[in-house]
Amino acid sequence: xxDVRPRMVNGAARLLAQKGxxxxxxxxxxxxxxxxxxxxxxxxxNGKDEMVTAAxxxxxxxxxxxxxxxERTPVAITGGFLALWSDLLDRAKLTAGxxxxxxxxxxxxxxxxxxxxxxxxxxxxxxxxxxxAGVAPAEAADFATLxxxxxxxAVIMSRAQRSREPFDRVSRLLTAESRRIxxxx
Amino acid sequence: xxDVRPRMVNGAARLLAQKGxxxxxxxxxxxxxxxxxxxxxxxxxNGKDEMVTAAxxxxxxxxxxxxxxxERTPVAITGGFLALWSDLLDRAKLTAGxxxxxxxxxxxxxxxxxxxxxxxxxxxxxxxxxxxAGVAPAEAADFATLxxxxxxxAVIMSRAQRSREPFDRVSRLLTAESRRIxxxx
DNA sequence: GTCTATACGAAGATAGAC
DNA sequence: GTCTATCTTCGTATAGAC
Numbered sequence: 001x002x003d004v005r006p007r008m009v010n011g012a013a014r015l016l017a018q019k020g021x022x023x024x025x026x027x028x029x030x031x032x033x034x035x036x037x038x039x040x041x042x043x044x045x046n047g048k049d050e051m052v053t054a055a056x057x058x059x060x061x062x063x064x065x066x067x068x069x070x071e072r073t074p075v076a077i078t079g080g081f082l083a084l085w086s087d088l089l090d091r092a093k094l095t096a097g098x099x100x101x102x103x104x105x106x107x108x109x110x111x112x113x114x115x116x117x118x119x120x121x122x123x124x125x126x127x128x129x130x131x132x133a134g135v136a137p138a139e140a141a142d143f144a145t146l147x148x149x150x151x152x153x154a155v156i157m158s159r160a161q162r163s164r165e166p167f168d169r170v171s172r173l174l175t176a177e178s179r180r181i182x183x184x185x
Numbered sequence: 186x187x188d189v190r191p192r193m194v195n196g197a198a199r200l201l202a203q204k205g206x207x208x209x210x211x212x213x214x215x216x217x218x219x220x221x222x223x224x225x226x227x228x229x230x231n232g233k234d235e236m237v238t239a240a241x242x243x244x245x246x247x248x249x250x251x252x253x254x255x256e257r258t259p260v261a262i263t264g265g266f267l268a269l270w271s272d273l274l275d276r277a278k279l280t281a282g283x284x285x286x287x288x289x290x291x292x293x294x295x296x297x298x299x300x301x302x303x304x305x306x307x308x309x310x311x312x313x314x315x316x317x318a319g320v321a322p323a324e325a326a327d328f329a330t331l332x333x334x335x336x337x338x339a340v341i342m343s344r345a346q347r348s349r350e351p352f353d354r355v356s357r358l359l360t361a362e363s364r365r366i367x368x369x370x
Numbered sequence: 371g372t373c374t375a376t377a378c379g380a381a382g383a384t385a386g387a388c
Numbered sequence: 389g390t391c392t393a394t395c396t397t398c399g400t401a402t403a404g405a406c
Contacts, residue, residue, distance in 0.1 A: 004389090020291030022207040025381060038390035047382065102290045104345040105282055106205030116345035123351075145354040149338030150331060157334055160289040160301035166308070169330040177362075189371090210399060223372035225401095232400070
C-alpha cells in the first residue's frame with residue numbers, strides 16, 4: 001500500500017467531523033480507509049494523539065490554502081469562508097461538522113492546545129486578508145473572530161437540527177455585516 | 186441519600202461541559218457527585234442516553250428561565266444571553282463549554298436530535314423576546330440564531346485558546362449589532 | 371434504593387514474527 | 389511495513405442479594 005499515512009490522516013479528519021473525537025478510533029479509521037492494521041503504530045508512534053494532531057493540521061492547511069485564493073475584498077473573503085462550511089454541510093448532507101471543533105470540546109491538554117492554535121492561525125490569517133482588503137487592523141481582527149465563531153456555531157446548529165436554516169440565516173447576516181465593513185459609515 | 190437523581194443530572198451536565206460526551210461517564214459522575222453506585226440504573230433505567238438527555242433538559246430549562254427575567258429590549262436581551270456564557274467561562278476559569286454543543290458534535294441518533302431540539306427552543310424563545318422588544322419577527326429570528334451560534338462558537342474558541350479574547354471580541358460586536366436592531370436605520 | 375459481582379465489548383497500546 | 393496476538397483499562401449494562 002502506498003500513501004497509507006495521508007489516507008489515514010484524511011480518514012481521521014472525516015471521522016472527527018462526523019462522529020467526534022471518540023468516533024475517530026483506529027478501528028474506524030482502518031475500516032474507512034482500508035489501511036493495514038499492522039501499520040498504525042508504524043505511522044503514528046505516539047498513538048492516537050499524533051494521528052488527531054496530523055488531522056487537525058491537514059484541515060487547517062487545506063482551509064488556509066483555499067482562503068489564500070480569494071479576492072481581497074471583505075465581501076469576497078467572507079463569502080469564501082462561508083462557502084467552505086456550506087460545501088461541507090452539503091457534501092455530507094448535514095452529517096458533518098468541523099474537526100477542530102470536535103477536538104476542542106472533547107480534548108484536554110496538548111490536543112486542546114493544538115486545536116486552539118488552529119483557531120489562532122485562522123483568525124490571524126483572516127484578519128490579515130481583511131487588512132489587505134482595506135479594513136482597519138482592530139476591526140479586521142474582531143470581524144475575523146466573529147466570522148469563525150458564528151460559522152462554527154451555525155454548522156453545529158445545522159447539523160444538530162438537520163437543517164440548513166441556522167447556517168443560512170447566519171450566513172446572510174455575516175454577509176450583510178461584511179458589506180458594512182467594506183463601506184464604513 | 187436524597188435527591189440522588191438531580192445531583193447526578195447536574196454532575197453530568199457539568200462533565201459534559203468540561204470533558205465532552207465521553208467524559209461524562211457513569212464512573213465520573215459518581216465520583217463527582219458521590220452518588221451511590223448501585224442506584225445508577227435505578228434512576229436511569231435506559232442508561233447513559235437517559236442521563237444525558239436529562240442533563241440537556243436541565244441546562245435548557247435553566248437557560249430559558251434566566252432569559253425570561255430580562256428586560257424586553259434588544260440590548261438587554263443580547264447582554265443577558267452573553268452574560269450566561271461569560272459567567273460560565275469565568276466560573277470554570279475557561280475550562281468549561283456548553284453541554285449542548287458537546288452532545289451536538291459527538292452524538293448521533295436520538296441524542297443528537299434532542300440537542301437540536303434544545304437549540305430550536307432557545308432560538309424560538311430568544312426570537313420571541315426580541316419580538317416583544319419591538320423587533321420584526323423575521324429579523325428577530327435571524328438575530329437570535331446569530332446570537333446563539335456566535336456565542337457558542339466564541340465559547341469554544343475561548344476554551345481552546347484558554348483566553349477570553351475571542352469571546353470578548355464577539356461579545357462586543359454582537360452588542361453593537363443589537364443596538365443597530367434596536368434603532369433601525 | 372442500594373449493594374456486589376460480573377459479563378461484554380471497545381479502545382489504546384505493546385511485543386515479536388514475517 | 390505489515391502481520392497476529394495479547395494486555396490493560398475503561399465504559400456500559402445486567403443479575404441477584406440485601
